[in-house]
Amino acid sequence: MEMTNAQRLILSNQYKMMTMLDPDNAERYRRLQTIIERGYGLQMRELEREFGQLTEETCRTVIDIMEMYHALHVSWTNLKDAAGIDERRVTFLGFDAATEARYLGYVRFMVNVEGRYSHLNLQRVLPPT
Structure with missing residues (x-):
């Protein structure tokens, strides 16, 4: 530095x-x-x-992933017959803290500070900081 x-x-x-x-x-x-x-x-x-940094492109990629899971969740909840699809298949399981810590940190920021994606019930996949 x-x-x-x-x-x-x-x-x-x-x-x-x-x-x-x-x-x-x-x-x-x-x-x-x-x-x-x-x-x-x-x-x-x-x-x-x-003082790490995520590029704008990386932030947009993480947001795209979160938006994809949002769309999957909404589509799944709107299904008349969701019996054939396990909820876990459309649930965001989080990023790996060991290898994707920067992405995990950004998702924490988006959830805890920006107040986004609260409907995805991410508390169980966001380990404490």
Whole structure:
């Protein structure tokens, strides 16, 4: 992660404030502050994971997947005779936290912050953060 000295100073000050505002996580913030202040390149790469990015295209793909499951769910509930189709076949089962954590995080954001897809009852497939 490339940062100017000014950006590093600003981020270091933010971590310093966070140690005061969130004493339960103070050690973590002190560690990150030290990494930023001293510019430890290897450890600064950890920040790239915290400040990850999903491209607009990837976000749209995840939304398309969620919309597909929404359409499947609506179609299934509108069937007069759904006996031949198990509900699990049209239910979103979630993304894998080990290999698709970025997608899972985006779905959590869409559900918990944006309030979308609540009708899909995703609480059982969205493990706690």
